[in-house]
Amino acid sequence: MAKKQRIPHKFLPWIDARKKFRLSNAHIQMARELGLSPKRFGDYADTTDQPWKVPLPQFIENQYEKQFGKQRPDVVMSIEEIAAAHVAKRAQRKAENLKARQNESPQDLPPNSSE
Numbered sequence: 403m404a405k406k407q408r409i410p411h412k413f414l415p416w417i418d419a420r421k422k423f424r425l426s427n428a429h430i431q432m433a434r435e436l437g438l439s440p441k442r443f444g445d446y447a448d449t450t451d452q453p454w455k456v457p458l459p460q461f462i463e464n465q466y467e468k469q470f471g472k473q474r475p476d477v478v479m480s481i482e483e484i485a486a487a488h489v490a491k492r493a494q495r496k497a498e499n500l501k502a503r504q505n506e507s508p509q510d511l512p513p514n515s516s517e
Contacts, residue, residue, distance in 0.1 A: 413485045415440040420481065423447060427480040429459050432466040435475065 409417070419440035420430050433440070447458035456464065467473060479487075 407482070407486060408489060409482065409485045410488060413481055413488075416481045419443050423458050425459060425462075428474055428478045429462050430481055431475050431478055431484075433462050436462070436465055436469060438462070438465075 416430055416434065419425065420427075423443055425433075433443075438446075443458060446461055447455070449455050449457065455461075463473070
């Protein structure tokens with residue numbers, strides 16, 4: 403049985419927004435690079451009360467092209483892949499810190515002033 407992958411809490415709103423607004427991985431990545439908030443996607447996509455608004459995927463594409471001068475990101479990764487890379491990077495950093503602490507010799511530590 404495969405172990406379920408842990409996804410950090412900061413990525414969960416992006417996964418929910420992708421499902422709720424039926425966005426692709428490329429749209430989510432573009433929105434993250436633009437600094438948009440997934441909590442505000444409802445405001446950007448409110449076409450029932452404001453029919454003149456552009457659909458959310460087109461809005462994200464237009465903003466991305468305006469800011470970065472290209473249609474899509476060079477490499478598109480899913481939010482799950484980004485989360486897995488984030489978890490792996492944190493685990494590696496934690497292992498390096500633990501290794502650095504273990505390599506510290508007692509001679510390098512300052513003497514106790516409890517005498």
